[in-house]
Amino acid sequence: MNVLSGYRVLDCSIAMSGPFAAQRLGDLGADVVKVEPVTGEWQRHTSAGGAQGNKVNVSFLSLNRNKRSLAINLKSPDGKAVLLDLVKTADVFLQNYRPGVAKRLGVDYESLSVINPKLIYVSISGYGESGPYVDRPGQDLILQGMSGAMLSAGRDGEPPTPSGQYLVDAVAAYTAFEGALAALLHRERTGEGQLVQVNMLDAITTLQMQELAVFMVGGKPQERSAEPHAHVYIRAPYGAFATSDGFIIVAFPSMKRFGEVIGEPAFLDMDDETDTWSRRDDIYAKTRARLVTKTSAEWLDLFRANDIWAGPVYGYADLVADPQIEHNQTLVEYDHPTEGRVKTPGFPIRFSKTPSEVYRGAPLAGEHTEAVLKEAGYSDERIAALAAEGAIGVGEAD
Template sequence: MSVLSGYRVLDCSIAMAGPFAAQRLGDLGADVVKVEPVTGEWQRHAAAGGAAGNRINVSFLSLNRNKRSLAVDLKSADGRAVLARLVASADVFLQNYRPGVARRLGVDYESLRAINPSIVYVSISGYGEDGPYAQRPGQDLLLQGMSGAMLSTGRRDEAPRAAGQYIVDAVTASTAFEGVLAALLHRERTGEGQLVTVNMLDAITTLQMQELSVHTVGGVPQERGDEPHAHVYIRAPYGAFKTADGYLTLAFPPLRTLGEILGEDSFLDLSDEEAGWHQRDELFARTAAHLATKPTRHWLDAFAAAGIWAGPVYGYADLLDDPQIRHNGTFVTYDHPTEGRVTVPGFPYRFSATPPRIDRGAPLVGEHTREVLTEIGLDEAEIGALFDRGVVAETA
């Protein structure tokens, strides 16, 4: 038994934000039915990093475990009738169509609420359900640029820096996941379903609660300096620094202590707050010059002994081998019927009584079409007729 066992989620989303949110619900035990076109969801055909896989590319594999696949043509009347039958037994419906598409398909909130008044309906968009940007493409990099976050790091004369992750998609997925759980809790208390709307622009904006409040309330401008400082609103030295054999991160150490370790007498009488803000570039440059002279381990040991916050800069191979990562069981390994032994990031939460688990890997296109149709009451003749007309599909 898992914490969401007994709940059914219909995942009609594509790409990352929606599928990632639905996968987390599946990890907690929900029966997630991925409702995808008969040719398969878009992400099946767009392999990030060129990792194509055997029958399922790595991008799709990473976002769609613990789901069953129903391949159905929602542009046909018969396909929409199948979905209506499924909605009647569902608890959550999740989609990230462009604004207006759900209504054209007849799967908007009002239409589905008429079938199942207690449905929790989650709509994810790029910029909002309406407004001047509603029809713009909600792509991660575009939202990073618009959010202001790219200008909170790096040098003033360099191009803005993007995150090395699909950070907007990820935070939007987490926001949608939270929204589902909150709406289900409300329904448990009242019996009432509702519409939950999430958009990528608001998700990445609210993630910057502290930074934007410093600007809006504190009146401090967002100004990058001449050195690659890691954050415009944190005092120096703060960032990633080159060492004799690699890199390390250093987070706003007491300047006197840092000066003693580095042998930099000019730091000894400086005020952390005053100099840390107003001499940011100078502090960064002098710190960088010292750190480049000795190996990473030398500096990390010295900083640890002095209580200074510092750490290594990992690549993915280093991360996998880290003792804390191994202790936490951060990565999980399971066997997939077509992709073999798979090692991937696991679960970001822990439950003492209802732990998350992987019951199945990402499904093949329509792998569970017959199974799902049978569960909603269609007999063999009806199912066969849907296959004959091309309304639904299954894995060959």
């Protein structure tokens, strides 16, 4: 028994933020029905990093486990009618259409809440449902640029520093996931469904709670330094430093202790709360000169022995082989019918009584259309007729 067993989610989203949020609900046991075009969702046909699967693209595979696929042609009246039938018994409806598209399709909250007043309707957009930017594309890197976060790291005068992850998409996904859970809790208490709106711009802005408070309340400008300091609002030394065989992270140590360990006399009399701000570049340069003299392992052993915060700089090969990752069972493995043995990040929350599990890999397009419609009361004859007219797509059986 999973924590969301018995709940049904209709996932009408594409790309990353919506599918990732829906996958989280599926990881907790919800029956997530991915509603996609008869030809399959866009992500099935677009690779990330050039990685192709056998029948399922790696990007799609990573964001759509624990779902069933229902292939529908929403431009067909009969296809749309099928979706509206399913809405009657759904708990959550999730979409990330551009603002206005859901209304044109007749699947906006106002329309669906008439059919099912208890429905939790989660809408994800780039900038909000209205306003001057409503028609702009909600793309991750564009939103990173708007967020201000790119200028919170790196050198003054050098290009902005993007995140190494699809950060805005991921934050929006988690925000939508939390919103769906909170709305379900409210419904359990009151019986009321509701509209839950999430936008990527607000998600990445509110993620920077501390940074923006330092700027707006504390009055501290966002000033990058000449050296590649890792964050404009954290004192030196703070960043990635080269060693004789790689890189390590050092995070704002006591300057006296740090100076003693690395053999830098200039640090011994520095004040941790004043000099580390006014002399950031000098501290970085001196630290860089010292750390390049030993290996990463040597420095990390010394720092751990002296209670100085430091750590390795990993690539993905290092990360997936890390013993803590293995201990935590962070990565999950399962067999997929077309992609073979699959290994991906799992669900990060541990429940003592209702653990998450991978019970289904990413579906093939329309793989579960027949099963979902039979559960909704459709006869074999009606399903065959809908498939023949192109209102639905019928793929491989369960």
